[in-house]
Structures are given as structure tokens and as C-alpha cells.
Amino acid sequence: MNNQSSDQELVNFLKQYRPNLPEAAPDLELKILATIERNEEVEKKQNYLEKVRYIASNNRSIIPGFPQWAFPPAIAATLIVFWSGYRLLVPAQFNPDEGAHLEAFLVNNWEDVLQDSHGENMSGAQTDWFNFAVTADSEPPTTN
């Protein structure tokens, strides 16, 4: 009874009368693709959070070889270095009072110098200077 032909008859019967497959929802394909996309985004977020949690739980540094506890002191030290460098490199602001004072000092100083030299050498130097400029081809006096 259960030979190959009767098996084939049974299979044919089952195929012929198997219940009709209901139609799929028209948007099923799009739904599946949308679900895949949503799922991937969620997975990406989860992976990122897991990575952060893993780093935090193991007290591991984001930069290999640099311990996590050293971050605040390092940041403070960097700020101090920048601040002091700025103070050293930027010139002090010029004070207008100091400038006026310095200018007056220079003028006075220069005038004093001029007056001193004027008093001492006025007669000789001035005449020499004027005499020297009289003729271009005049020779200096000889002492013969």
C-alpha cells in the first residue's frame, strides 16, 4: 500500500489541496526594510553606549597609556602654561603719563648738554668753525 506511487499520490493530493496562502500586506516589504533601518540605528546607539560604559566601568582611558585620573590635573596644568605664556609674551601697556615724563626728561637732559658745551666752546669753536668755512682752498697756517 505504502509504495512509491501511493506516496506520490498522497504528495500530489497534499499539494493540490493545501490551504491557499493568504496575500501579504501590500506594505510588508517596506515595513521590513524600515524595521531593519530602525534596528540598525538602535544597535549603533547601543554599541556606543556599551563602549562608553565599558570604558567607565573598567576605569580605562580613552587615550591608551594615559590614566583617566590624570585628566583634571593635565587640563589645569595646560591652562596655567597658556596663561603664563600669554603674560610673558604680550608687552605691558604703554602709560601716556610715563611717556610724557620720559620725553620731558630727555628734552631737559639734551638741553643741559647743549648749554654746557655752548658755554665752554662758544668763542674758539665757533670762530674756528666759521674760519674753516671761509675758503675751500685755504691752507692751515704753518708754524715756520
Next chain:
Amino acid sequence: MLGVSANVLIDDCSDSDLVAQCLKGDRTCFRYLYQRYQHKVRSTLYQLCGPSLLDDLTQEVFLRVWKGLPKLKHQDNFSTWLYRITWNVAYDQRQAFAKQHSFDSKLKNQEEMDQVLVKDNISDLMQLHYQDLVQRGLEQLSFEHRSVLVLHDLEDIPQKEVAKILGLPAGTVKSRVFYARNAVRKFLQKEGVREL
């Protein structure tokens, strides 16, 4: 015209080509795989789990496929792997249904049947009667025997491949096919089908 030539190109593409493209993140190729296999997947799920949640189960299968693609070692065996996932989803669903699958579902099926009978009139009565018998014949099998019968006899998958899908020795599949056919035949004969 463009659509036709595109379809021809897609038909020429092997499963492994499409899988390779999917692994590069190409969702269009995944769409082609879906279009190629969705009918077989839905049909198998329908025979194993019935009409309720059919679209949800199909969605679950293809979601698992997309997630599992990077782990697929032999891309040539895509269809076997796909059937394996389909069977897993059906199995999980059967487990979830196990507590509820009792009088309620039978009652619901009977109600659906009555509605169909009223709608389609008496001309298709014999056809509907036989369809009901086949459905019930499959339902009275254990899930293991039903799986083998659906995959081998209804989906035309060779026994060796069924063995791969279910992770069973070929001999076990053969004996299960034998047992399942006998059980269904007896049921149908008992219900008055004389052609077998």
C-alpha cells in the same frame, strides 16, 4: 522596459552575489533577496504556524536574516540557511502558541471555515472540504513530523537539504517523512478520502 531588463539582471544574480552586496550594506540587494524568497518563506510559515501573525513572522525571519548575514560562512548555502531561520522562527512561535493553542484556536478556525463556506457557495465545497482536511491532517502531526513533510513534500526540498536545515541525520529525516506520510494518509482515509 527598464524595469524588465532590471528584473532579468536580478534573476541572473546568484544568491551569493546578492549576499555579498548585502554585506556591503546594499539594501536594494536585500530587497531582491526578499522578493526572491518571500513566497517560500511565507508558505512554509503558513504550513507550520497557520495564518495568524503570518506577516509578523515573515518580518521576523527577514530581520534575523539581515542581522545574521555577517555570520553566514557559506554564501552558496543561503537558501538552506534561510529555511533554517524560517524553521527556527516557526518553532519559537509554536512554543509561544503552545499554551493558547487549544479549544479557542479550533473554534476560531471553524468560524473562519464557516465564513468561507458562506462566501464561496457550494460549488467549491469539495475543494474547501479537502483543504480543511489537509490543514487538519497537518495539524494533527507533531511539529517535527510536520516540518519534515512541509519542507520535503510541499516545498520540494530534497531530503539531504532538509537534514541540513534541521540539523538531523539523513536517516532520521527519511524515517520521519515515512511516519508523517503514513499518519496523514490514515487521517485522510479515516475522514473518507478514498483516492489515496
